[in-house]
Amino acid sequence: MTFTLTLSFADLLLLLPEIVLTCWLCLVVIVDFAFPRLPKEQLAILSITGLLATLGCLVWFDVTHVSGALFGNMFVLDRMAIFFKIFIVGSTALVILASIQYVERFRFFRGEYYVLVVMSALGMMFMSSANDLLSLFVSLEFSTLGFYILVGYLREDLASNEAGLKFFILGVFAAGLLAYGISLVYGETGKLVFSDMNLSATPGAIIGFLLIFAALGFKIGAVPFHSWIPDTYHGAPTPVTAYLSIAPKGAAFAILLRIFFVALASFKPMWVILLVAVSILSMTYANIVAIAQRNIKRLLAYSGIAQVGNVLIGLAAGTKMGNDAIMFYLLAYLFANLGAFAVVIAVSHAIGSDDIDDYNGLGRRSPFLAFSMLVFLLSLAGVPPLAGFIGKLYIFIAAIKEGLYTLITVGLINIVISMYYYMIVVKKMYINEPTNPSPVTISGPMKAVVYVGLAGTLVIGIYPQPFIDWVVGATLMFSNLPVPSAIVTPSLPPFGG
Amino acid sequence: MGEYALLYILFAPFAGALALILVSNRQPMLVRGIAASAAFVSLVASIYLFYAYDPVKGGFQFIQKFEWSRQLGISLHLGVDGIGTPLVLASAILLFTGIFVSWHIRDRAKEFYIWLLILAAATIGVFMSLDLFFLYFFYEMSVIPMYLLLGMWGSHTKRYLEMTDTEGLKLRDSVGYIFNFGSNSKEYAAMKLVLFLSAFAVAALMGILLIYKYAGLNTFDILVLREHANLMNIPVLGTTLDKIIWVLVFFGFASIAPLWPLHSWSPVGHAAAPAATSMLHAGVLMKLGHFSIIRVAFEILPETTREMMPIAAVLCMFSIVYGGFVAFYAKDTKYVIGYSSSSHMGYVFLGMAALNYISLSGAVIYMFAHAMATGMLFAMAGWVYDQTHTRDLPSLGGLSNKMPFISGCFVVGCMASIGMPGTVNFIAEIMIIVGSWEKYPLQVIVAVLGIVLTMAYLFKMMRSLFYGPMNQQYSHAHDAVSAVDRLPLLVMIAVSVGFGIFPMHLYDVVRSGVDPLIARITHVVPVAQSGDGLGAKSEATIPVVRDHVPLVANNPVALTPDPSRGHE
Numbered sequence A: 001m002t003f004t005l006t007l008s009f010a011d012l013l014l015l016l017p018e019i020v021l022t023c024w025l026c027l028v029v030i031v032d033f034a035f036p037r038l039p040k041e042q043l044a045i046l047s048i049t050g051l052l053a054t055l056g057c058l059v060w061f062d063v064t065h066v067s068g069a070l071f072g073n074m075f076v077l078d079r080m081a082i083f084f085k086i087f088i089v090g091s092t093a094l095v096i097l098a099s100i101q102y103v104e105r106f107r108f109f110r111g112e113y114y115v116l117v118v119m120s121a122l123g124m125m126f127m128s129s130a131n132d133l134l135s136l137f138v139s140l141e142f143s144t145l146g147f148y149i150l151v152g153y154l155r156e157d158l159a160s161n162e163a164g165l166k167f168f169i170l171g172v173f174a175a176g177l178l179a180y181g182i183s184l185v186y187g188e189t190g191k192l193v194f195s196d197m198n199l200s201a202t203p204g205a206i207i208g209f210l211l212i213f214a215a216l217g218f219k220i221g222a223v224p225f226h227s228w229i230p231d232t233y234h235g236a237p238t239p240v241t242a243y244l245s246i247a248p249k250g251a252a253f254a255i256l257l258r259i260f261f262v263a264l265a266s267f268k269p270m271w272v273i274l275l276v277a278v279s280i281l282s283m284t285y286a287n288i289v290a291i292a293q294r295n296i297k298r299l300l301a302y303s304g305i306a307q308v309g310n311v312l313i314g315l316a317a318g319t320k321m322g323n324d325a326i327m328f329y330l331l332a333y334l335f336a337n338l339g340a341f342a343v344v345i346a347v348s349h350a351i352g353s354d355d356i357d358d359y360n361g362l363g364r365r366s367p368f369l370a371f372s373m374l375v376f377l378l379s380l381a382g383v384p385p386l387a388g389f390i391g392k393l394y395i396f397i398a399a400i401k402e403g404l405y406t407l408i409t410v411g412l413i414n415i416v417i418s419m420y421y422y423m424i425v426v427k428k429m430y431i432n433e434p435t436n437p438s439p440v441t442i443s444g445p446m447k448a449v450v451y452v453g454l455a456g457t458l459v460i461g462i463y464p465q466p467f468i469d470w471v472v473g474a475t476l477m478f479s480n481l482p483v484p485s486a487i488v489t490p491s492l493p494p495f496g497g
Numbered sequence B: 001m002g003e004y005a006l007l008y009i010l011f012a013p014f015a016g017a018l019a020l021i022l023v024s025n026r027q028p029m030l031v032r033g034i035a036a037s038a039a040f041v042s043l044v045a046s047i048y049l050f051y052a053y054d055p056v057k058g059g060f061q062f063i064q065k066f067e068w069s070r071q072l073g074i075s076l077h078l079g080v081d082g083i084g085t086p087l088v089l090a091s092a093i094l095l096f097t098g099i100f101v102s103w104h105i106r107d108r109a110k111e112f113y114i115w116l117l118i119l120a121a122a123t124i125g126v127f128m129s130l131d132l133f134f135l136y137f138f139y140e141m142s143v144i145p146m147y148l149l150l151g152m153w154g155s156h157t158k159r160y161l162e163m164t165d166t167e168g169l170k171l172r173d174s175v176g177y178i179f180n181f182g183s184n185s186k187e188y189a190a191m192k193l194v195l196f197l198s199a200f201a202v203a204a205l206m207g208i209l210l211i212y213k214y215a216g217l218n219t220f221d222i223l224v225l226r227e228h229a230n231l232m233n234i235p236v237l238g239t240t241l242d243k244i245i246w247v248l249v250f251f252g253f254a255s256i257a258p259l260w261p262l263h264s265w266s267p268v269g270h271a272a273a274p275a276a277t278s279m280l281h282a283g284v285l286m287k288l289g290h291f292s293i294i295r296v297a298f299e300i301l302p303e304t305t306r307e308m309m310p311i312a313a314v315l316c317m318f319s320i321v322y323g324g325f326v327a328f329y330a331k332d333t334k335y336v337i338g339y340s341s342s343s344h345m346g347y348v349f350l351g352m353a354a355l356n357y358i359s360l361s362g363a364v365i366y367m368f369a370h371a372m373a374t375g376m377l378f379a380m381a382g383w384v385y386d387q388t389h390t391r392d393l394p395s396l397g398g399l400s401n402k403m404p405f406i407s408g409c410f411v412v413g414c415m416a417s418i419g420m421p422g423t424v425n426f427i428a429e430i431m432i433i434v435g436s437w438e439k440y441p442l443q444v445i446v447a448v449l450g451i452v453l454t455m456a457y458l459f460k461m462m463r464s465l466f467y468g469p470m471n472q473q474y475s476h477a478h479d480a481v482s483a484v485d486r487l488p489l490l491v492m493i494a495v496s497v498g499f500g501i502f503p504m505h506l507y508d509v510v511r512s513g514v515d516p517l518i519a520r521i522t523h524v525v526p527v528a529q530s531g532d533g534l535g536a537k538s539e540a541t542i543p544v545v546r547d548h549v550p551l552v553a554n555n556p557v558a559l560t561p562d563p564s565r566g567h568e
Helices: A009-014 A016-034 A040-064 A079-099 A110-129 A133-151 A158-189 A203-220 A229-235 A238-263 A265-290 A296-317 A320-351 A367-381 A387-401 A405-430 A444-462 A465-474 B002-021 B028-052 B084-101 B109-128 B132-141 B143-153 B175-179 B186-215 B222-228 B241-254 B265-272 B275-300 B302-308 B310-329 B333-354 B357-388 B404-418 B424-437 B441-466 B483-501 B504-522 B535-541
Strands: A068-070 A075-077 B061-069 B074-080
Touching (some): A016 A040, A016 A079, A016 A110, A075 A110, A110 A133, A110 A238, A133 A158, A203 A265, A229 A238, A229 A296, A238 A265, A265 A405, A296 A320, A296 A387, A367 A387, A367 A444, A387 B132, A465 B061, B002 B028, B028 B084, B028 B504, B074 B084, B084 B275, B084 B504, B109 B275, B143 B275, B186 B241, B241 B275, B265 B333, B310 B441, B333 B441, B357 B404, B357 B424
């Protein structure tokens, strides 16, 4: 297999966001070493500036409809890739903003923290453009590398060490599965690029794709591959948990969409069963186990698994509309989950605890934080008029058009189950009286993150049309997918006839 | 302003809630003032709506339509017909009076009013939604404010088993105890309410999604779906699809109504809620169930409704009798009123089940009338609780000396609830009973006995609250003297009695909404129309016998094709 690497300047333009971010990453490293006395907040602001510059490039690409493919189709830049890159870069910027206060807890390597976060973002940006198995493997491992370190960043904290170790061992195991799966698929088809594969259902290819799915399932935390999630989320520094719960899921879903909708499009009847099973397991298991949690980070970890189950409903629909719904849902999930974690960071900074019992009376101690948490949890639960409700409904509509009744029924029942544990937190915040009535204060950057979360959750919930237009426009290349029958306007019976 | 009336009614409370966020709790008068003025705007606009609604023209009026999502086929489509109009008015009245009833709330008053306004706005939103999505949107939106209102400002109930009657005997009505798993805390009540309503709401959502899919029109618009959706005769799981959808929608929404046996969240919720919340809960929130069934099941699945409505006719008997007996034995003022409400909602189901012009109109008027009557009772139970800090009937008594105004109003409230002539409840009850008699005589007998039962438990409660020897422990209790405290009760009494004496406009409005609905469901048009009022409509369908104008049209004739219309 040979590549003809003739890169013109116009081709490099497609890589502009990544190039900007890479340069900026180097800049942050250099500044960190060159000015050791520089307050680390400045470094955070520097990183955020770089991310915003990247975001600017991406928005410009999206508006001007820049698209293309590089390196023999290994790297594609279409509007879906741009959507996921905006998703990743935006969440990274917010996570860095939410980290500024938390970083003071680290004894060492405060500057490197920002570098690692941005580096993972870079890896995930490549992931969302990955269009073949090799670039998938490389970019996935590249992004995970940063996370391995970040999860164990609290060196004195045993829980953090355990989390890092657990994440590392299981992550490497998943990487092994991925590599094995890739080699099997390559051996069967002789192709690496998704769109070139002429698959037939040979045992090698099936096992290969199952292994690849397992590795990606590990990234998103779907149920048979979820075992690392609660402990890792619990032990990791909370901003890293927030990051881990959002950005990698977005990047992994970008790849899942490409694999299932491009490479495996003709095998839909087979993988629908797989996805339905994984989705049902994820939602039901995570929601039931979440009821028993006493720690807010673990609760959000299980809630995240359940949310992934919900997103998989859209993937199981296997239509363009399902694809749109997934992206819309992830957008709603970004704001709600990030906002919830921001509140957790703020509260744990003030009272030094992540136990749900310590949220007692938060409604009196900090009405703003309690109200924000209420909004975020209700959005995760899917209560109107918040973003999560529209997201869930969008996914259900996409799925019911494909006739996935069992899945929708399970999904609806799970809404009720999840309502219970979210309301338990609400109860502690609003109904229980505080044991310590001192007010909880919140720093400026945290407040900004919470405001962004609130704004996103409410705006998407109340006026979703621009966002729906965006995701629908971003997946136009999937227009060749089977169109749900109901979208084709049937001939109306004549009026009054 | 006229055509935007619905927007004012719906968004004034939301705007009030937004404005309240910016105000501090340290200025209680400003907080109350904002809440009251938001509710006042809503009230004035809904009074305008009620009188500007043209019953001769009928149909949906004041329509507002804004596209919300093209891809999903959702638009914010608002409009009221003769069924929605009185319920919007009732919600606005109860919101306005509820704000005055809760005037003395000290703890986190701002938050209280915010959630109360959102709750009322959400219920109002359901009553004017012509889009299935927004109907569900507002419906589900009303649940969370209830949770917070109950949890934060509610009160615990004394545990049933610890309650004794005057002879020191343990109570017999352990029914409630069993269904509540021994817990009568407000947290329990609030959580039960949320889970119960959400669980059944998702069933209704499943029904709505099935309608959306099988209609194949890529729209949630009720007006389009009822004209063009063809959901009949699709075999599924050994039955037909329309029946499955109907069952999902009916039971999904009947849980909030609350229909026996789905009622158990309701009295517990009433008991835990603060007075203004109970008023909205019993007054309008419960009517969301009936209303949504009418809007979704009756409008979109008329044939199935005719086939399946006997289910409601059976269950409503249990509602009436069970609710009545538990109310009789309950020892807690709010349980009595709560079970009485759930019993009275059985009458509405009876009126709906009989599916004729008189009974369904009666059911709609009953919803309006019950909102006023039960609103009064809850407001006064709340006042007594505020004064004595107990709702335990055996320990209360003789309060009429201390609060003559309240006890006077309470008598009126009881009379309204029983359905004395002169109140609008009487008109509603008589219409339900007369209208349903031909189809469901057994249920009508039960309903009449239910009225006797109502009289029994309300008189019993009245006696043990206001008459008999007074417990000296409560000698500090005082009457509602200030205008702020008296206003809500007087408003509700005025509405109840006013429409009881001059019901014609209310009747015309309701009939204009009920007529096309029943005509669609039963293919029967009313035989008798008075020359004025609804005459215009009947001329288009059948010749009217003008010399014979009975008050009650329960001899329908079959619809025959009108030769003058010709074929299309």
